[in-house]
Amino acid sequence: MRSNACALFSARRKSSGGYGLFTLFLSVAVMIAAAALPGVAQEAVAADAPGCSAHATSFATAPVEEGTTGLRIGCARDAGGLRGLARGDDDLVAAVDFNPGDRSEQLHELMQQLVDTTKKDQANGLSLGDSLTLQTERNSIGYYQQPGDSIDYDGSVQIVGDSLVFVVPAGDIAAAGFADGFWKKFVAGLAAGAAGIAASALCMIILNASAAILGAVCGAVGGGVAGGVGELLNAVLEEKPIDAEVWGSVLGSAMAGAVAGGAGGWLLKFVTAGSTSLVLNIQNSLREWASKLGAWGNPLGAVANILRDGNVAERVIEAVRRGVGGFGTRDVALRVMPLGDSITYGTGSTSGAGYRSTLYSKLNEQGEVEYVGSQWSGPAISPNSHEGHPGWLIGDIAGIADSVLTTYRPNVVLLHIGTNDMSNNVDPDGAPARLGSLIDQILRNDPKVTLLVSTIVPSAFPGTNARIARYNAAIPGVVEARRAAGKHVRLVRMNAVTTANLADGLHPDNLGYQKMAAAFYDGLLSAAEDGWLAGPGGGDGPVGGPVKGWFPQGTIAGGVGATGSHIRFADINGDGRADYLKVNDDSSVQAWLNGGPNPKEPAGSDWLWFPQGTIAGGVGATGTRVRFAPLYGTHSADYVLLGSGDGVNYDSSAQVWQNGGLNPKEPAGSDWLWYPGGTVASGVGVDGAHIQFADLNNDGRADYLDVDPQNGATRAWINYG
Structure with a gap:
């Protein structure tokens, strides 16, 4: 199996003509042929091959024209000077060759970025295969999302001269199952990465701009092409129908979306000058390979025809022009x-x-x-x-x-x-x-x-x-x-x-x-093209003001180990925010001041509560009779005790202790000041459990309410002090 794995990759091709952009092209040839003709692919894998030499594996270096790429791929035993990078003769070696022309430094920076990203992913526990797949996903243009798979292989990538060299151990190929998908994942990842680098290099060749513009524009081109190529190949390999025009439009939109400001004009200049040559080169390359691969080449010619009929270059240019040109002259704010x-x-x-x-x-x-x-x-x-x-x-x-x-x-x-x-x-x-x-x-x-x-x-x-x-x-x-x-x-x-x-x-x-x-x-x-955008309503601008509605905050307090019947909420420090109070059975009270939403938890699921300890020692009554309400108009809630009795049945009279705030002698808040105000309401002849306090007329003083527990009917007495 390992010999066959290397053998199937034995062919070497150089991209041809014009601005031949992609390492993709040879990869597409092998991949599309196998995907479209599964019988031929399986037959090739099953062929009896005594060794790589029987399949004419060659790593001879061939000239690579400026702006083009070449691919040498096969078994390590035939890799010549690259043999030392592999551990065994049956390891797979793939060399992507570039001609940097007068952009050697920039090209090597692009190559180094891919190497560094791959090594970082591997240091974080990813395999070579997963890293290459992840790099494609990071640059996704949204054309096609490949389903997850269990295919895994490791290896290495490094720069040798003007080449990126990938090495995959034979054992990893065997473990992954060559015919079961290894070759798809490997070549898709290889093609996407190489395509991104080559696209950026082509961009640098065509544009004569500052380093900042080249970085922005050519980075967007490289990222878009890497993601787009990877998704196109995966769609083909999953035997999904290809809509070339849609792919071209999505690719152009992704490129345009990745640039801003003046860089958009340079991007449009690049695609206007280079897109037609780019697509023509894909067609010519596929047809050239088709003529040399016999039955394997039939799908390649079909894809070339799809690209020709799909007006891909025009769709790329159109999408970029639309994206960077935006709304044109826009009068609508x-x-x-x-x-x-x-x-x-x-x-x-x-x-x-x-x-x-x-x-x-x-x-x-x-x-x-x-x-x-x-x-x-x-x-x-x-x-x-x-x-x-x-x-x-x-x-x-x-x-x-x-x-x-x-x-x-x-x-x-x-x-x-x-x-x-x-x-x-x-x-x-x-x-x-x-x-x-x-x-x-x-x-x-x-x-x-x-x-x-x-x-x-x-x-x-x-x-x-x-x-x-x-x-x-x-x-x-x-x-x-x-x-x-x-x-x-x-x-x-x-x-x-x-x-x-x-x-x-x-x-x-x-x-x-x-x-x-x-x-x-x-x-x-x-x-905007549909004519939907109309000027905003309401005169010169929004009216502002508070937004009405209920804003969910989730759990704002985790509890203090007491039942809910012991909990009250009232503003005891006059800051306008209700505080958390625990009223004990003996009428003593502990308090937690409301510090508002925790800024580290913007969802409001963790509010700040500042403990004050015991703020009231109790008045010798049961806690069920205790209420808190601002009776004196000071905005701070006062301590109110309803009626008298056995704690279950008590009348509706009310005594009050006015809230004097923190005791200056007890800055920790463990002893607040409460000034006895005596009986402030003699009762209205009902059970004290009916009595509630609330400010009905917005004068800052809580009023006295008798709420019928059966039907909610309420009688009120306004608090005039």
């Missing part, structure tokens, strides 16, 4: 509300702004834009208002949607919601219906608003990700039903964000957020 959960908030990004800062930069280049919302996160120098609420569910957003839309009056809403429904397994099957109701609610509030609804990003946790996949599969239908009815709602797919782009298994990292920004930007371009 954008008032954008990012709406959602912690991903909208920006959790996982180093800036704290998530996708919002990147998107704002692109939009702000082309016209007036502002973000609106009651929340704020991200750099102080950036406009980072939003409605991203960590931990919120779809239903939670629905609870404030009417209020925030009325308050801030956006003309664009960017909705990414459902992650917590899936992560917390909250009725995931009902989530699409809840999303549909939320969409209807938003559009009912303002039929003119442009609503972009995105699929949600994946999760690294298998159970959560399975629920996300089902939810995402339903979202297009939910959106399309409203769109078909004439509503201004559009789907934005976040397919380009993969699990390789996650910071913590649930939230994107910086690259993932950049991909989200590119997807939302592309959705806005489509909305």
